[in-house]
Amino acid sequence: MNCRQALKHLYDVIDKEANEVDVKEVERHLKMCRHCMAQYEFEKAFKAVVQEKGSNPGDVDKVKDSIMAKLDAIDAAGEVGPTRTPFKWHLVAMASAAVIVLCIIAAVSLSGPGETPQTASNDTPAATAPSTDDPIPHFIMAHMAHSNGNGEKDTHTDPLKYLYEQTGILLDKSPKFPVENILSVSVDTILGVQFGCLEMLNNHGELVTVFLTTSDKYDLPANPVAMVDGREMVVHRCEKCTLVGMEKKDLIYMVVSDPKCEPKELAEVASFF
C-alpha cells in the first residue's frame, strides 16, 4: 500500500468503518511512513477534540420536563398504543411510503400508457364491506382524546378554513364531501410532502383518514387497482386529482390534488366516500 492508498482509507480506519484487511494494510503502511502516521495521528486527534468539545448537550432539563408533561397528557387521553387505531397508519405510511411509491411506480409501468377510466366492478371503496363492529364511537373517543392531548390545532370551528390556511387546499362544502363528518384536521409531513389530514367518517359511517396535498411529488397511476404490500389498493383519478383508497380495517384515502383543481372536481373524487 502506498501513501495515496493509505490516505484513501485513512478516514475509514479512523471512523472504524474499514474492513480488517484494509486496517492491517493501513497500519503496516503507517509504521513505515512517518508523514502518513503524523497525518493519521492528527486526524484522529482532531476527531477526538471535536467529539469532546462538541459533546456537551447543554441544558436539557426544561425540554425533558416539557416532554414528560406532554406524555402525561397523551396518556390521559389514551392516544398511544392499541387504543390509537385511527393514527397508527401514519407510521405505516411513513415507513412504507417509499415502498408504496415504488409499488405505484411499478404499477404505472405494468399498466402501460393507457389512460382509460377504471372498470366499474372494483372501483368503489364503498363496495367493500363495512369493517369493524363499532368504529364510530371508538373513533370519536380517539378524536376527543387527540384534541386535548398534544396541543395540535386540530379542533376548529371551520376545518376547511384551517385546511386552506395551512395547505392552500380549498374544499367546498359539498354534500358529497360531508364537512360535518370531519372530526379533526391536522397537518402532517410524510417523506417531505405536506398533507392536510382529515379524520372523518365516510358515508358508511366508517372511520377514514383523508390525506390531501397539493404536492406533485407523487406521480400516481391511472389504473384502478394496484397491489401495495400485498393489499389491493383502489386508485381513482379525475383530470387533476388522484385518490388512492387502501382497503383495510381502517380505510385510508389519499387524495393528491393539483392546486388548480376546482373544488367541484375534488368533491367529485371525494364522492367515493
Place this chain on the structure above:
Amino acid sequence: MADHKQTELRKRFEREAMVHVDALMRTARRMTKNEADAEDLVQEAMLKAYRFFDKFEEGTNCKAWLFKIMTNIFINNYRSKAKAPQSLAFDEIDDSFLFGQLAKTKDVPDPERELFSKIFDDDVKAAINELPEDFRIVVVLSFLEGFAYQEIADITGLQIGTVKSRLHRGRKLLQKNLWDYALKNGYIKEPQN
C-alpha cells in the same frame, strides 16, 4: 381498558427513549442553530415517537430510530426555506488543510497540541454551526453521536456513498472553520509562507 398496557409502554418509553433526549438536544441545537427550535424539534420528535412506540421493536436501535424521526421532521419542517447556495469553495481546500497549516507553524513546538488545547467548546460548536446544512447533519451524526456510516444513511435517507463524501467534505470544512477561529481568536499565529 388498556391502562395497564399504557403504563407498561410509558415505562418502556422512559427507559429506552427518554435517555436519548440529551443526545437529541445536542444534535437538534446544531441542526437548528436556535434554542427554541431545537427544543420544539426534540419535543415533536419525542411525542411522535411515543405515539408510535408500540410499533417500535424492542431490542432494536432506539437511538437511531429516534434520530431518524427527528431528522425527518427537521428536513421537512425546519430546514432553511431558502436554501443558501452551497457551492462553497471547499473543493479548493486541501485534504490535509489544517494538518498542512499546522505543520507550517514554526513558532510553537507542538502546534497541534497548542491548538487543540486552546479551542473552547463554543469554538467547536460555532465551527460546526457554520457548516452548510447538508454537511452539518452528517458531521454531527458521525462525530458527536457516533453513528456508523450505514446508520447515518438510514437516518438521513442518503446513499452510503453520499454520507461518506459529505462527511469527508464536512470534515475538511470543519477544519478550515476551526483554523479560522484559531487565527481570529489568536490561539495560533498565521504561518509565514
